[in-house]
Amino acid sequence: MSKPPPSVRRRDLLAQSFALAVLVACTGPEKEPPSPTDDTGEPTGDDSGDDTSADDTSGETATETGGETGETATETGGETGGETAEPEPACEGASEPLPSTCVSTSGDGEGPYYRTEYPERVNLNVLEEAGDELLIDGRLLDERCKPVVGATVDLWHATPKGIYDMSGDYHCSGRAVTDAQGGFCFRTLRPPPYSNGMGGFLAAHLHWNVLIGGEKRLTTQTYFADDPELDATTKPGDLVKTVEPISEGLGRVRVEFVLRPR
Numbered sequence: 001m002s003k004p005p006p007s008v009r010r011r012d013l014l015a016q017s018f019a020l021a022v023l024v025a026c027t028g029p030e031k032e033p034p035s036p037t038d039d040t041g042e043p044t045g046d047d048s049g050d051d052t053s054a055d056d057t058s059g060e061t062a063t064e065t066g067g068e069t070g071e072t073a074t075e076t077g078g079e080t081g082g083e084t085a086e087p088e089p090a091c092e093g094a095s096e097p098l099p100s101t102c103v104s105t106s107g108d109g110e111g112p113y114y115r116t117e118y119p120e121r122v123n124l125n126v127l128e129e130a131g132d133e134l135l136i137d138g139r140l141l142d143e144r145c146k147p148v149v150g151a152t153v154d155l156w157h158a159t160p161k162g163i164y165d166m167s168g169d170y171h172c173s174g175r176a177v178t179d180a181q182g183g184f185c186f187r188t189l190r191p192p193p194y195s196n197g198m199g200g201f202l203a204a205h206l207h208w209n210v211l212i213g214g215e216k217r218l219t220t221q222t223y224f225a226d227d228p229e230l231d232a233t234t235k236p237g238d239l240v241k242t243v244e245p246i247s248e249g250l251g252r253v254r255v256e257f258v259l260r261p262r
């Protein structure tokens, strides 16, 4: 078998090289990974998915930023509120200096409406009834003017409608236990004068019982100095207290009871 002339071999080699170049040129691009945005049609969503990661990151950042901002705002708001808002009037209990002499408190009628199961509480406006309010600051002493600690103080009185709540709520009734200074506190509604059943009125009053170890040590009542029915009701020695105005519809009454020795 004879060899082709050199010119023919060169043509064949050129032809083979050209064919190979065409093959590479045609197959190369098909092996490239498709662009998500070019061919598939849905890629925008996929990309958005990737972007969602970025969005998530942004969300985390926003959340953190928001949290920090919220905390800062809260702190700032609290401080600002504390600096600018007037303090809520509160019961003060035994805040006055101790007296140098003490005389035992005179007793007064208990009446028919006392109950032994009043809950211990400061706010006696259980039914959130409208009416003038009283902060009652109390102190219990003995005849040596020493605070009586751990005594039970029961307070009950008529509601603004002039009735005693005998339901289980005991609206306008409650119990306190004297603290280390002999102090006790109540916030309640001011009672009105109510009918005496004989065509007249009883001056408005608060009923009190003081107990130690379950034993009644004092039963009394207090009245209000500005009550128009006062003279028709009270007798010498009754406990008449002044209402110190705090704001519209809110006043303060200070009571001090002295127990006689047993």
Ligand SMILES: [Fe+2]
Pocket (backbone or CB within 6 Å): 111, 158, 205, 207
């Ligand atoms: Fe009464």
